[in-house]
Amino acid sequence: MNIAVVDDEKVIWEHIREMIENRKPDCDVACFSSGEELLAAAKPFDIMFLDIQMDGMNGIEAAREVRERNADTVLIFITGIKEYVFEALDIYAFHYLLKPVTEQKFMEVFEQALEEARLRKMRPKKQLFIHTKNYGNYRYWKQSQQCA
Numbered sequence: 001m002n003i004a005v006v007d008d009e010k011v012i013w014e015h016i017r018e019m020i021e022n023r024k025p026d027c028d029v030a031c032f033s034s035g036e037e038l039l040a041a042a043k044p045f046d047i048m049f050l051d052i053q054m055d056g057m058n059g060i061e062a063a064r065e066v067r068e069r070n071a072d073t074v075l076i077f078i079t080g081i082k083e084y085v086f087e088a089l090d091i092y093a094f095h096y097l098l099k100p101v102t103e104q105k106f107m108e109v110f111e112q113a114l115e116e117a118r119l120r121k122m123r124p125k126k127q128l129f130i131h132t133k134n135y136g137n138y139r140y141w142k143q144s145q146q147c148a
Helices: 010-023 035-041 059-069 082-090 103-122
Strands: 002-006 028-032 047-050 074-079 095-098 127-131 138-142
Touching: 002 010, 002 035, 010 028, 010 103, 028 035, 035 059, 047 059, 047 103, 059 074, 059 082, 074 082, 074 103, 082 095, 095 103
Parallel strands: 002 028, 002 047, 047 074, 074 095
Antiparallel strands: 127 138
Protein backbone atom coordinates (compact mmCIF):
# COMPACT_ATOMS: atom_id res chain seq x y z
CA MET A 1 0.00 0.00 0.00
CA ASN A 2 1.17 3.50 -0.83
CA ILE A 3 0.33 5.91 1.98
CA ALA A 4 0.79 9.67 2.18
CA VAL A 5 0.95 11.70 5.37
CA VAL A 6 0.52 15.45 4.92
CA ASP A 7 1.05 17.77 7.88
CA ASP A 8 3.06 20.95 8.32
CA GLU A 9 4.26 19.82 11.75
CA LYS A 10 7.14 17.36 11.37
CA VAL A 11 6.65 15.86 14.83
CA ILE A 12 3.08 14.90 13.89
CA TRP A 13 3.84 13.31 10.52
CA GLU A 14 6.78 11.45 12.05
CA HIS A 15 4.50 10.05 14.76
CA ILE A 16 1.85 9.02 12.22
CA ARG A 17 4.49 7.40 9.99
CA GLU A 18 5.88 5.52 12.98
CA MET A 19 2.43 4.17 13.94
CA ILE A 20 1.82 3.04 10.35
CA GLU A 21 5.23 1.39 10.00
CA ASN A 22 4.91 -0.37 13.36
CA ARG A 23 1.58 -1.87 12.34
CA LYS A 24 2.27 -2.46 8.63
CA PRO A 25 6.02 -2.40 7.89
CA ASP A 26 5.42 -3.38 4.25
CA CYS A 27 3.58 -0.11 3.50
CA ASP A 28 5.37 2.59 1.53
CA VAL A 29 4.86 5.79 3.55
CA ALA A 30 5.67 9.20 2.06
CA CYS A 31 5.48 12.36 4.18
CA PHE A 32 4.82 15.89 2.97
CA SER A 33 4.75 19.20 4.81
CA SER A 34 2.26 20.90 2.47
CA GLY A 35 -0.46 20.25 -0.05
CA GLU A 36 1.76 21.68 -2.78
CA GLU A 37 4.50 19.13 -1.99
CA LEU A 38 1.98 16.30 -2.11
CA LEU A 39 0.61 17.35 -5.49
CA ALA A 40 4.10 17.93 -6.92
CA ALA A 41 4.96 14.31 -6.11
CA ALA A 42 2.32 13.29 -8.68
CA LYS A 43 2.21 9.79 -7.23
CA PRO A 44 -1.00 7.84 -6.67
CA PHE A 45 -1.66 6.90 -3.05
CA ASP A 46 -4.04 4.28 -1.73
CA ILE A 47 -4.51 6.03 1.63
CA MET A 48 -3.87 9.63 2.56
CA PHE A 49 -3.78 11.25 6.01
CA LEU A 50 -4.19 15.03 5.72
CA ASP A 51 -4.03 17.92 8.12
CA ILE A 52 -6.37 20.76 7.14
CA GLN A 53 -4.68 23.92 8.39
CA MET A 54 -1.35 24.34 6.65
CA ASP A 55 0.49 27.25 5.10
CA GLY A 56 -0.37 27.72 1.44
CA MET A 57 -2.80 25.14 0.13
CA ASN A 58 -4.85 23.66 2.95
CA GLY A 59 -5.72 19.98 3.26
CA ILE A 60 -9.24 20.37 1.86
CA GLU A 61 -7.92 22.05 -1.31
CA ALA A 62 -5.23 19.40 -1.71
CA ALA A 63 -7.79 16.63 -1.22
CA ARG A 64 -10.00 18.10 -3.95
CA GLU A 65 -7.06 17.94 -6.36
CA VAL A 66 -6.25 14.40 -5.27
CA ARG A 67 -9.87 13.35 -5.71
CA GLU A 68 -9.85 14.67 -9.30
CA ARG A 69 -6.72 12.64 -10.07
CA ASN A 70 -7.68 9.45 -8.26
CA ALA A 71 -11.23 8.83 -7.11
CA ASP A 72 -10.19 5.69 -5.22
CA THR A 73 -7.79 7.29 -2.73
CA VAL A 74 -8.98 6.76 0.85
CA LEU A 75 -8.89 10.25 2.43
CA ILE A 76 -8.57 10.65 6.19
CA PHE A 77 -8.33 14.07 7.79
CA ILE A 78 -6.45 14.48 11.06
CA THR A 79 -6.99 17.98 12.32
CA GLY A 80 -7.72 20.10 15.35
CA ILE A 81 -10.59 21.90 13.64
CA LYS A 82 -14.04 20.35 13.58
CA GLU A 83 -15.60 23.10 11.45
CA TYR A 84 -14.37 21.53 8.18
CA VAL A 85 -16.12 18.21 8.63
CA PHE A 86 -18.89 19.00 6.12
CA GLU A 87 -16.40 20.13 3.47
CA ALA A 88 -14.50 16.90 4.05
CA LEU A 89 -17.68 14.91 3.50
CA ASP A 90 -18.30 16.78 0.24
CA ILE A 91 -15.10 15.25 -1.16
CA TYR A 92 -15.94 11.81 0.20
CA ALA A 93 -13.54 11.66 3.12
CA PHE A 94 -13.34 8.20 4.65
CA HIS A 95 -12.82 9.53 8.17
CA TYR A 96 -12.27 12.73 10.12
CA LEU A 97 -10.11 12.46 13.24
CA LEU A 98 -9.76 15.31 15.73
CA LYS A 99 -6.37 16.01 17.32
CA PRO A 100 -5.09 14.83 19.66
CA VAL A 101 -5.76 11.35 18.29
CA THR A 102 -5.13 8.39 20.54
CA GLU A 103 -3.05 5.57 19.12
CA GLN A 104 -5.95 3.17 19.69
CA LYS A 105 -8.37 5.30 17.64
CA PHE A 106 -5.77 5.87 14.93
CA MET A 107 -5.15 2.12 14.60
CA GLU A 108 -8.86 1.40 14.46
CA VAL A 109 -9.35 3.86 11.59
CA PHE A 110 -6.14 2.74 9.88
CA GLU A 111 -7.28 -0.91 9.85
CA GLN A 112 -10.62 0.14 8.36
CA ALA A 113 -8.83 2.27 5.75
CA LEU A 114 -6.56 -0.64 4.75
CA GLU A 115 -9.59 -2.83 4.15
CA GLU A 116 -11.37 -0.08 2.21
CA ALA A 117 -8.29 0.54 0.02
CA ARG A 118 -8.01 -3.18 -0.66
CA LEU A 119 -11.67 -3.34 -1.73
CA ARG A 120 -11.30 -0.29 -3.97
CA LYS A 121 -8.31 -1.87 -5.73
CA MET A 122 -10.33 -5.02 -6.41
CA ARG A 123 -13.33 -3.12 -7.77
CA PRO A 124 -13.57 -3.53 -11.53
CA LYS A 125 -13.19 -0.41 -13.61
CA LYS A 126 -16.33 0.62 -15.44
CA GLN A 127 -16.30 0.12 -19.18
CA LEU A 128 -18.61 1.09 -21.98
CA PHE A 129 -19.07 -1.33 -24.86
CA ILE A 130 -20.13 0.01 -28.25
CA HIS A 131 -21.22 -2.17 -31.14
CA THR A 132 -20.39 -0.51 -34.43
CA LYS A 133 -22.37 -1.41 -37.53
CA ASN A 134 -19.51 -0.92 -39.97
CA TYR A 135 -17.04 -3.19 -38.23
CA GLY A 136 -19.30 -5.77 -36.65
CA ASN A 137 -17.10 -6.03 -33.60
CA TYR A 138 -17.08 -4.56 -30.12
CA ARG A 139 -14.88 -1.75 -28.97
CA TYR A 140 -14.54 -0.51 -25.44
CA TRP A 141 -13.17 2.48 -23.60
CA LYS A 142 -12.43 2.84 -19.94
CA GLN A 143 -14.95 5.17 -18.38
CA SER A 144 -12.28 7.44 -16.96
CA GLN A 145 -10.96 8.11 -20.46
CA GLN A 146 -14.04 8.49 -22.63
CA CYS A 147 -17.21 8.48 -20.58
CA ALA A 148 -16.62 10.81 -17.68
